[in-house]
Amino acid sequence: EAQVTQNPRYLITVTGKKLTVTCSQNMNHEYMSWYRQDPGLGLRQIYYSMNVEVTDKGDVPEGYKVSRKEKRNFPLILESPSPNQTSLYFCASSWDRSSGANVLTFGAGSRLTVL
Amino acid sequence: AQSVSQHNHHVILSEAASLELGCNYSYGGTVNLFWYVQYPGQHLQLLLKYFSGDPLVKGIKGFEAEFIKSKFSFNLRKPSVQWSDTAEYFCAVNNYGGSQGNLIFGKGTKLSVKP
Numbered sequence: 001e002a003q004v005t006q007n008p009r010y011l012i013t014v015t016g017k018k019l020t021v022t023c024s025q026n027m028n029h030e031y032m033s034w035y036r037q038d039p040g041l042g043l044r045q046i047y048y049s050m051n052v053e054v055t056d057k058g059d060v061p062e063g064y065k066v067s068r069k070e071k072r073n074f075p076l077i078l079e080s081p082s083p084n085q086t087s088l089y090f091c092a093s094s095w096d097r098s099s100g101a102n103v104l105t106f107g108a109g110s111r112l113t114v115l
Numbered sequence: 116a117q118s119v120s121q122h123n124h125h126v127i128l129s130e131a132a133s134l135e136l137g138c139n140y141s142y143g144g145t146v147n148l149f150w151y152v153q154y155p156g157q158h159l160q161l162l163l164k165y166f167s168g169d170p171l172v173k174g175i176k177g178f179e180a181e182f183i184k185s186k187f188s189f190n191l192r193k194p195s196v197q198w199s200d201t202a203e204y205f206c207a208v209n210n211y212g213g214s215q216g217n218l219i220f221g222k223g224t225k226l227s228v229k230p
Binding site for chain 1: 151158159160164220221222
């Protein structure tokens with residue numbers, strides 16, 4: 001089944017403890033992206049990647065890192081999490097990087113709480 | 116910078132009522148337009164999209180949207196809503212030929228349908 005898989009789905013952590021949220025897609029998509037969803041703010045893009053070894057900042061990249069060493073994986077790294085990073089995170093991927101027509105397939109979401 | 120405005124934060128309707136959710140965007144060039152839906156506790160799914168051609172597009176579950184270029188709008192409609200349409204709806208815009216990373220989402224409209 002074509003899908004985007006995120007792990008963990010739920011995580012409670014403490015301030016400053018490094019964590020990684022993994023994202024993997026099995027559709028050979030070139031484009032991948034991370035969003036955070038907060039009440040009243042909708043979805044805001046954190047980072048995106050056009051292809052392997054190509055990443056770029058979205059609207060709210062502060063406090064996050066990403067890497068794209070393989071086409072299928074796009075982990076989101078919080079080096080020193082803070083409470084303002086408590087949010088619902090979505091990974092998404094898309095195949096069509098050239099036309100600008102981004103029809104995204106979303107993962108199920110990862111709910112992160114930073115105490 | 117591009118922006119997407121959704122007019123209503125929360126809409127409450129009774130079953131069988133007609134629905135129209137507003138979406139306006141700020142980008143003046145050629146755009147691709149999307150509506151995504153998020154059912155309670157689930158990830159975002161594509162409802163419908165407009166790339167080119169007939170400005171009236173039909174999506175899943177009886178939804179449709181009309182692209183009015185002169186008004187920079189892409190409103191979502193459904194003639195008769197059902198309780199199962201209760202969800203949050205997001206409009207999104209991507210400028211064709213621009214940075215494929217910049218799929219801009221509105222803040223979402225929560226729809227509650229009373230049985």
